[in-house]
Amino acid sequence: MLPSPSRLPPASTPGNAASMSNARDGSRSANRPNRWVPWAKVVVFLLALAPLLRLVVYGLTDQLGANPVEFITRSTGTWTLVMLCITLAVTPVRRVTGMSWLLRFRRMLGLFACFYAALHFATYFWLDQWFDWASILRDVTGKRPFITVGFVAFVLMALLAITSPHAVMRRLGGRRWQRLHRAIYAIAVLSILHYWWMKAGKNDLAEPLIYAIVVTGLLGARVIWALRRPLRRQS
Numbered sequence: 001m002l003p004s005p006s007r008l009p010p011a012s013t014p015g016n017a018a019s020m021s022n023a024r025d026g027s028r029s030a031n032r033p034n035r036w037v038p039w040a041k042v043v044v045f046l047l048a049l050a051p052l053l054r055l056v057v058y059g060l061t062d063q064l065g066a067n068p069v070e071f072i073t074r075s076t077g078t079w080t081l082v083m084l085c086i087t088l089a090v091t092p093v094r095r096v097t098g099m100s101w102l103l104r105f106r107r108m109l110g111l112f113a114c115f116y117a118a119l120h121f122a123t124y125f126w127l128d129q130w131f132d133w134a135s136i137l138r139d140v141t142g143k144r145p146f147i148t149v150g151f152v153a154f155v156l157m158a159l160l161a162i163t164s165p166h167a168v169m170r171r172l173g174g175r176r177w178q179r180l181h182r183a184i185y186a187i188a189v190l191s192i193l194h195y196w197w198m199k200a201g202k203n204d205l206a207e208p209l210i211y212a213i214v215v216t217g218l219l220g221a222r223v224i225w226a227l228r229r230p231l232r233r234q235s
């Protein structure tokens, strides 16, 4: 689901995101099979499902508080943002530590971000708005700008999720696929804006500020690496 910002090999034989990045690195260790990775993927999968399980358990045991819809909306929104940040962290952490196997988890993490965004959106249109499409349309088209921005982020996320399978990547061609998946950076910015806007109305910007700093760091690292690349080639 996510591109790395650096240069790509020719798109004639597009592989998946991990193999493309590995090829760029020239990292031989990245191509060594890590037999434990499939097991680790199962663990990551179960961990990523934990926030949903928590909501189900809270729902069944009447622990969702005085306003269950608000609780679910906020929990799914927060986990969308957390999954997005973890997905965006994969490339910088891999670059700093050399742990190329991290790339093998990136698509799953990105898809979980989209999964929680879908639950978040479903909570809004189902439990909050009760399928009042006229009201939803008003919100999405600008009555509540933070929802407009969140909706755009969600639509882009869904587009990346749909185009994440290897077969679609091959169809699109590596370069076009990578260009499309750079939308993840716009999604991150829009998500912060959505959160910021929502909390600004309540004069409570402490938490959005933390996420804004994290996302700025994750995107800023990419910008710095991208700017340094030509310099390195000249020297």
Ligand code: HEM
Pocket (backbone or CB within 6 Å): 070, 073, 074, 075, 077, 078, 080, 081, 117, 120, 121, 124, 147, 150, 151, 152, 153, 154, 157, 187, 191, 194, 195, 198
């Ligand atoms: C990538 C997309 C999105 C992300 C990352 C995101 C994230 C968030 C976050 C972090 C919160 C605040 C949670 C808290 O207060 O602790 C939130 C609240 C909310 N979001 Fe989203 N959101 C996204 C998309 C959407 C969409 C598509 C809609 C509806 C069309 C939406 C509607 C809402 C609503 C109604 C709230 C609660 C507002 C309130 O409690 O007053 N979000 N979202």
